[in-house]
Amino acid sequence: METKQYLKILKDEMHSVVFATTDKYGLPVTRVIDIMLIDDNSLYFITAKGKNFYSQLIDNKFVALSGMTDGKDSMSKKAISIRGSVECIGKNKLDEVFKENPYMAEIYPQKESRIVLEVFRFYEGEGEFFNLSAKPIIRESFYLGKYVQKNKQGLYYITNKCVGCKRCVSKCPQNCIDISCIPFKIKQKNCLNCGNCKEVCYFSAIKKR
Numbered sequence: 001m002e003t004k005q006y007l008k009i010l011k012d013e014m015h016s017v018v019f020a021t022t023d024k025y026g027l028p029v030t031r032v033i034d035i036m037l038i039d040d041n042s043l044y045f046i047t048a049k050g051k052n053f054y055s056q057l058i059d060n061k062f063v064a065l066s067g068m069t070d071g072k073d074s075m076s077k078k079a080i081s082i083r084g085s086v087e088c089i090g091k092n093k094l095d096e097v098f099k100e101n102p103y104m105a106e107i108y109p110q111k112e113s114r115i116v117l118e119v120f121r122f123y124e125g126e127g128e129f130f131n132l133s134a135k136p137i138i139r140e141s142f143y144l145g146k147y148v149q150k151n152k153q154g155l156y157y158i159t160n161k162c163v164g165c166k167r168c169v170s171k172c173p174q175n176c177i178d179i180s181c182i183p184f185k186i187k188q189k190n191c192l193n194c195g196n197c198k199e200v201c202y203f204s205a206i207k208k209r
């Protein structure tokens with residue numbers, strides 16, 4: 001899927017997501033924030049200048065977020081996490097935010113009450129889509145802006161030391177070892193990143209990036 005499609009899931013199916021920042025002591029802080037707008041490569045959210053969240057975003061532009069779809073249990077949910085950089089774009093797009101999200105007028109009814117609000121753009125980063133409702137599970141990476149695609153090849157990989165003993169195959173919970181040739185290959189799209197394969201390999205043929 002294109003980055004925009006993941007961002008659309010975040011805005012339309014998740015909407016209220018958890019953002020993590022760090023406070024002035026470098027300690028983690030989380031809170032719920034709404035994804036108001038998206039474009040091809042970025043997402044937009046708002047906050048008020050008086051909030052600690054605002055100060056933390058100004059002090060440190062690196063943030064992380066996680067969102068999840070509704071679902072009756074874990075096996076029917078999808079999650080998206082992104083980490084990367086944000087920038088404050090002031091009042092730009094604020095009118096659009098209120099137009100696209102009419103419920104915001106209930107929280108900030110008078111125009112005058114909106115003077116404290118500013119818009120932030122999440123413009124660069126790496127994301128992960130995790131779908132537990134698919135069988136086998138689906139895990140996909142995506143990228144925002146100019147972020148260098150570091151993990152495109154997956155967290156675990158099998159080296160030439162593989163002799164094809166299949167011990168990893170028997171221990172893989174998602175059955176995602178491709179045994180069609182030696183060295184075997186991990187089907188990254190379905191891999192949980194649990195590390196079972198590396199743990200059980202007698203030949204130390206599996207490495208973690």
Ligand SMILES: Cc1cc2nc3c(=O)[nH]c(=O)nc-3n(C[C@H](O)[C@H](O)[C@H](O)COP(=O)(O)O)c2cc1C
Pocket residue numbers: 016029030031032033034035045046047048051052053054
């Ligand atoms: C469903 C929901 C959505 C929220 N969306 C936002 C938002 O988009 N922007 C915002 O500033 N606060 C939002 N809040 C409120 C923040 O979570 C709240 O202000 C937070 O506790 C303050 O964080 P801070 O103490 O880190 O500044 C939302 C709260 C809820 C319950």
